[in-house]
Amino acid sequence: MSDVSCGKGGGSDSHFHLRIASVFIILVGSMSGALFPVLAKRTSWLSVPKPVFDFAKYFGSGVIIATAFIHLLDPASDELTSPCLSDAWRVYPYAFALALLSIFSIFIVELIAFRWGTAKLARLGIRHDPHGHGIGGHAAHGPEGNVEGLEGSAEGSAEKGALKADDSFGTETHVHEISTDSALAQVIGIAILEFGVLLHSVLIGLTLAVDKDFITLFVVIIFHQTFEGLGVGSRLAFMRLPAKYNYVPIVGALVYGIATPIGIAAGLGVRTTYNPNSAEASIVSGVMDALSAGILIYTGLVELLAHEFLFNKEMIEGSNGKLAYALVCMLAGCGIMALLGRWA
Template identity: 70%
Template sequence: MSDVNAEECRSGGGADDFFGLRVASIFIILVGSSSGALFPVLARRSSWLHVPKGVFDFAKYFGSGVIIATAFIHLLSPALDALSSQCLAPAWSEYPYALALCLLSIFSIFIIELIAFRWGTSKLKKIGVQHDPHGHNLGGHAAHGPESAFDTSTGAVAAAGVSIPRLTDDKSQTSASSHDLEEAKHNLDNTVLANPLAQVIGIAILEFGVALHSTLIGLTLAVDPDFKVLFTVLIFHQTFEGLGIGTRLAYMRLPAKYNWVPIAGAALYGITTPIGIAVGLGVRTTYNPGTATASIVSGVLDSLSSGILIYTGLVELLAHEFLFNKEMMDGSNMKIAYAVGSMLLGCALMALLGRWA
């Protein structure tokens, strides 16, 4: 091992210059992360802030692209680098551990969601609600909770995953209309109430992967020699990522007693990177991200997080938002192009940020 590599691998502190700016970065990134995550949640609930649906659609698809690029460029690639570091024992280079851990994470998340999905479906069957595993409306996903729309012109309630009769104006059905509509609303309420755990599990999985990543990059920022470049990039990185998380949280449909969950999720995302920075500054005299221990910890956590976001991005976002979404499949070519373009823009910008962070 060369003298340069030996210096990089030794225990001890990282860079300690720009200390005042590093402290200020805690609060600057806190504002950026929290704003990106909380704005979609609060805007969708606001009665006075009328945000056009097109803005939410853009944020939703843009955020999907951000999450997918984060998985590959900002998590899996650094994990491969960390677990192939020259500071590690030779045994670490004998097997692609980063890819194996990513694969393990993908199948673990799949099994967790499968169990949650089957549990939710069985609960719906017990209350007599027919469940469509590919039911979608307004970007909803059956395992993460159906959404609904009320059609006042026909008196029909459309609910993802709930089979509801569509009424006509025929006089012969007038007497049954009120009963069918009330039953449809009851089924919808029961569907929402029966599946909150599955929704929370779904968003918790996404939050967990992002939170690990955000904490690690906060630690790195606190002691990185190229602080100014990394700091500038992370402001945009965390804001874009927060926008993606926040839009997903905003579209959760939960019973009233769980209305705090989206806000709590957005706030949790907002504080993860600042916490990482604060911890990094606290241990700056002893923490060096280039040591063998630090490389193993960050490599393993990045690998697991990448699997979480790959599964979420490709299955929950791409497949269920486009391929299994009847609203999208029946939509115009312009709508499809707008959605795909928004997603590719988010992916491209986040991938570009990977050039510096």
């Protein structure tokens, strides 16, 4: 670490034209990874088989979890113990403490939100399981509720009922209420996931714009952003929303796609003054990476792993082959993303 420059001078300016081109190259990679699952799920002309969608979904879960530990938490620890910082930063594991704070903050916010939502539905006479136990749904990807006493359907799912919802009839209004609650839960869940990913994406864009090892980092980030986009896009594609909210997954994919290019463009704009090794940059990126790591750890382990496997009726009662396929896809995503951490 003796060659680390802690001054306020700018970062590397080599391969400048390629750095400019990287804005558009990574835009294409990120946007393709995030948009493909969303558009493929909505259009019949692509004719993507269900096993391919399942692969994207479980592969993406593994990518997100590996991102949290390998691409966020470890760099955050390095940044907050940088030799450019005062000794006070090295007497306590601040990166892990901030990740812990982030995990419990997200948990408490989600707990309060579900308590409020469940109480609201209870006042309407609707029984709602926010975790979808025994149903196959879950909070992050579409909690389903049970409506008791609906004519012709004692147990109607929120999403199916939403297609027939009409506020001019009392029973249908109840179904609409469930659909609204389900949509809100899904949007909150995906917003939490995207918030953690977007912070990380902007920061790596800034770093790429001024890093002296540009070529290696550039190649790795192309794959990194494409795979991570596939993970985010697969979660967006499986959102079940009322028709008026159908734009949410597309907007989410577009926002992810432009995050890293925005970071690169900003980095190029301040390349003469921005030094990623300076004390200020280390503190900002370290804190943001640690908070993002906590968000993705919670989302990955609780919302994705637990609810996709432990609380999912399809996995508990399904065939061993289906379970093995899902696990292999998830481990492949995790393994590939963890391997990329060797270079970035």
